[in-house]
Amino acid sequence: MSAVLEIEGLRKTYKSRRRGTRNALDGFDMRVEAGQVHGFLGPNGSGKTTTLRTLLGLIRPDGGRMSVLGHQVPAALPQVAGQIGAIVESPQFFPHFTARDTLDLLAGAGEVPRHRVDEVLELVGLRDRAGDRVKTYSLGMKQRLAVASALLKDPKLLILDEPANGLDPGGIREMRSLVRDLAANGMTVLLSSHILGEIQLICDAVTIISLGRRVAFGPVDEVLAQHSHGTVRVRLEAVGDLPTAADLLDRGGIRVTAEPDHLMLSGVDKPAVVSRLLADQGLYVSELAPVAVDLESVFLELTATAPVPGQHRQVDQSTKVGGPEVTRGGWGA
Numbered sequence: 530m531s532a533v534l535e536i537e538g539l540r541k542t543y544k545s546r547r548r549g550t551r552n553a554l555d556g557f558d559m560r561v562e563a564g565q566v567h568g569f570l571g572p573n574g575s576g577k578t579t580t581l582r583t584l585l586g587l588i589r590p591d592g593g594r595m596s597v598l599g600h601q602v603p604a605a606l607p608q609v610a611g612q613i614g615a616i617v618e619s620p621q622f623f624p625h626f627t628a629r630d631t632l633d634l635l636a637g638a639g640e641v642p643r644h645r646v647d648e649v650l651e652l653v654g655l656r657d658r659a660g661d662r663v664k665t666y667s668l669g670m671k672q673r674l675a676v677a678s679a680l681l682k683d684p685k686l687l688i689l690d691e692p693a694n695g696l697d698p699g700g701i702r703e704m705r706s707l708v709r710d711l712a713a714n715g716m717t718v719l720l721s722s723h724i725l726g727e728i729q730l731i732c733d734a735v736t737i738i739s740l741g742r743r744v745a746f747g748p749v750d751e752v753l754a755q756h757s758h759g760t761v762r763v764r765l766e767a768v769g770d771l772p773t774a775a776d777l778l779d780r781g782g783i784r785v786t787a788e789p790d791h792l793m794l795s796g797v798d799k800p801a802v803v804s805r806l807l808a809d810q811g812l813y814v815s816e817l818a819p820v821a822v823d824l825e826s827v828f829l830e831l832t833a834t835a836p837v838p839g840q841h842r843q844v845d846q847s848t849k850v851g852g853p854e855v856t857r858g859g860w861g862a
């Protein structure tokens with residue numbers, strides 16, 4: 530597979546008098562294959578927007594290499610800009626313009642054929658409201674208009690930062706099928722979102738960023754499998770045998786958590802070993818099932834941002850340069 534987007538060792542520090550010099554990106558890597566829907570995940574302040582803005586030439590990086598569709602950016606951005614559609618920050622529209630006026634204006638400025646305006650209005654489900662002023666739109670409709678504007682150029686790479694923001698469940702589902710349709714027609718989509726269930730449903734692959742560095746990447750199934758830690762649920766024919774079984778497995782080197790009517794095991798490479806160990810002692814398994822982890826638990830584990838009861842996480846993932854302090858979305862009472 531060929532890469533539409535490649536980032537290697539991207540660095541960006543922000544300097545301010547009050548906060549000093551802080552690393553927002555600390556050698557970040559990313560690779561997005563052609564035709565993929567690729568999820569870009571990270572806690573607040575981990576560097577997602579900085580990455581996307583750097584890619585689009587809106588911020589100058591301090592180091593690293595980036596290429597889009599085989600061209601080095603930002604140097605070759607003029608050559609590839611026409612093939613990238615992006616919504617990185619909520620775009621502002623003229624409130625008195627209709628959606629059609631807005632898209633006509635953008636199409637004119639971008640030398641896009643006018644028939645494309647009707648196509649994108651249809652695609653994002655705004656055809657019937659195209660003649661209404663934007664100020665009468667709901668948040669979700671404005672979001673759809675933003676996507677429509679990013680689609681005008683029929684880009685090869687579409688970058689969507691939080692496209693489901695403000696959408697109702699029906700809107701989220703429609704956005705999901707729109708993104709899948711675009712990918713099915715050959716568009717590569719890079720999607721940042723905090724709705725992890727959505728990312729798990731929609732994306733072929735993910736990159737997870739934490740503290741300005743990549744902490745996981747690859748096909749969603751592989752990322753989940755890598756972090757499932759061989760977790761297996763075991764039920765026995767006789768519930769009363771669970772303590773004996775737990776003891777036996779524990780002595781066999783398997784980590785066991787006892788639940789009222791079953792055992793959770795982790796670090797199990799081959800489930801057959803478990804059934805054999807138990808059967809040898811006359812304990813018969815009625816269920817032996819691998820437990821799938823979801824993207825949310827992998828995300829919380831890798832970014833160390835799972836909630837801690839009684840504490841409030843202080844959100845800032847940037848790291849201070851030239852000092853011992855590391856702000857890691859730290860926990861404060």
Ligand SMILES: Nc1ncnc2c1ncn2[C@@H]1O[C@H](COP(=O)(O)OP(=O)(O)OP(=O)(O)O)[C@@H](O)[C@H]1O
Nearest residue numbers: 543553571572573574575576577578579845846847
């Ligand atoms: N213009 C700026 N000046 C100084 N610091 C900045 C600037 N923009 C971002 N930062 C800092 O860089 C770090 C990364 O921010 P960034 O916006 O890239 O995170 P993010 O992953 O997009 O977060 P979120 O999920 O909240 O949108 C944060 O610590 C942020 O405070």
